[in-house]
Amino acid sequence: MIATWVRMVSSLFVGASCLAAPVGRMDEAGKFWHFPAMSQSPIPSWNLYGEDSPFPDLLHIERIVDRAAGLDWRIAPHRHLHLHQVFLLTGGGGRLSFDGVAHELVPPVLVNLPRGVVHGFAFAAGTEGFVMTLPAADFPELFGPEAETAAALARAWAGPVPEGVAAGFAAIAAAHEGQGAFRRLRLRAAALDLGCAVAEAIGAPEAAPEVADPRMARFEALIRRELASGWQLVDFARELGLSERHLRRLCRAATGLSAHAYLEGVRLREACRLLAYTRMQVQEVGFALGFEDPAYFGRVFARVTGLSPGAYRARLEG
Numbered sequence: 518m519i520a521t522w523v524r525m526v527s528s529l530f531v532g533a534s535c536l537a538a539p540v541g542r543m544d545e546a547g548k549f550w551h552f553p554a555m556s557q558s559p560i561p562s563w564n565l566y567g568e569d570s571p572f573p574d575l576l577h578i579e580r581i582v583d584r585a586a587g588l589d590w591r592i593a594p595h596r597h598l599h600l601h602q603v604f605l606l607t608g609g610g611g612r613l614s615f616d617g618v619a620h621e622l623v624p625p626v627l628v629n630l631p632r633g634v635v636h637g638f639a640f641a642a643g644t645e646g647f648v649m650t651l652p653a654a655d656f657p658e659l660f661g662p663e664a665e666t667a668a669a670l671a672r673a674w675a676g677p678v679p680e681g682v683a684a685g686f687a688a689i690a691a692a693h694e695g696q697g698a699f700r701r702l703r704l705r706a707a708a709l710d711l712g713c714a715v716a717e718a719i720g721a722p723e724a725a726p727e728v729a730d731p732r733m734a735r736f737e738a739l740i741r742r743e744l745a746s747g748w749q750l751v752d753f754a755r756e757l758g759l760s761e762r763h764l765r766r767l768c769r770a771a772t773g774l775s776a777h778a779y780l781e782g783v784r785l786r787e788a789c790r791l792l793a794y795t796r797m798q799v800q801e802v803g804f805a806l807g808f809e810d811p812a813y814f815g816r817v818f819a820r821v822t823g824l825s826p827g828a829y830r831a832r833l834e835g
Contacts, residue, residue: 574693574793575655575701575704575705575708576649576650576651576652576689576693576704576708577649577650577693578647578648578649578650578686578689578690578693579647579648579690580645580646580647580690581604581606581609581640581644581645581646581647581648582643582644582645584648585638585640585644586642590611590638590639590640590641590642590644591637591638591639591640592637592638592640593637594614594635594636594637595635595636595637596632596633596634596635596636597630597632597633597650598632598633598772598774599632599652599653599654599786600632600650600651600652600653601630601631601632601650601651601653601656601659601660601670602629602630602648602649602650602651603627603628603629603630603648603649603651603711603712603715604627604628604630604646604647604648604649605625605626605627605628605646605647605648605678605682605683605686606622606624606625606626606627606628606644606645606646607624607625607645607646607683608624608643608644608645608646609624609640609641609642609643609644609645609646610622610623610624610626610640610641610644611638611639611640611641611644612638612639613628613636613637613638613675614636614637614638615630615634615635615636615673620675622675624644624645624646625677625678625683626675626676626677626678627675627676627677627678627679627682627715627718628674628675629670629672629673629674629675629715629719630673631670631671631672631673632653634673636673646686647686647687647690649686649689649708649711651708651712656708656709656712658709658712659708659709659712659713659716665716666712666713666716669715669716669717669719669720670712670715670716670719672719674719676718676719677718678718679714679717679718681714682711682714682715682718685707685710685711685714686711688707689704689707689708689711692704692707730767730771732757732759732767733767733768733771733772735757736753736757736764736767736768736779737783739753739756739757740753740780740783740784741783741787743807744784744787744805744806744807745804745805745806745807746807747807747808747809748807750764750765750776750777750780753780764776781817781821784806784807785817785818785821785822787806788802788803788806788814788818788826789822789829791805791806792826792829792830793830799811799814799815799826799827799830800814802814802826803815803826814826
């Protein structure tokens, strides 16, 4: 039900772009493919491609045919600000491009796409495999600053499929569809195991990956720290040692979003999480996120998701 709902809700984010390299040829200069949208308008930032819905489940996994067939097997350049994706192609193939360089993908192939990397696909019709999507903030063991796997997983990469990885994807897909005891714990354990296998396949980076502006990480950390305080942009800017205007420019350059939209997005994602995973009353969720007026919280939530908080929770439980 949650997987279906992730496809249905309207989006929190709009923003910026990228694509991948061929197995065995990652160090070669690839061909540059022109995407008109890249020069004419901002490349979107999605939660899942074509959607900017809240992400209430622990993770998302689906077959590539289910994601790409309805899009004529082409996924235009886009990026995910908070989501990490791993693709397994077992049949078919196509082109993947990240950082503007496109390469052929010949299955079996494993693809690692960190959050913030602009990427796009042109799959061969009938391509088989899986895509797993992880909210990075929910897996600090893999992506946190102290994680042993963080440096490897921060690389956009395509390469051979290690032994056992295909079985790992299949196990996660089966657990994701199930509703048995310890579902979340089993999913988490399987995702951590697969993440370690992917990091091991990638190996240590030859050079330190390009680091995003650290002020954006501090901005998001402050938003999460002050969820209940009702801070406005001016408060965050002051804490960061910036003018409000500078913070707006920084956020737009880093994410393609206005600072207000970014702030609202972080708060509303947390609202979705609390509604999905706790039994807090709707007004308690609003208070926890700094909304003093429950009615106003309900209006903001409905404007973003298309549903009232109560209807959103009921839909997840349906």
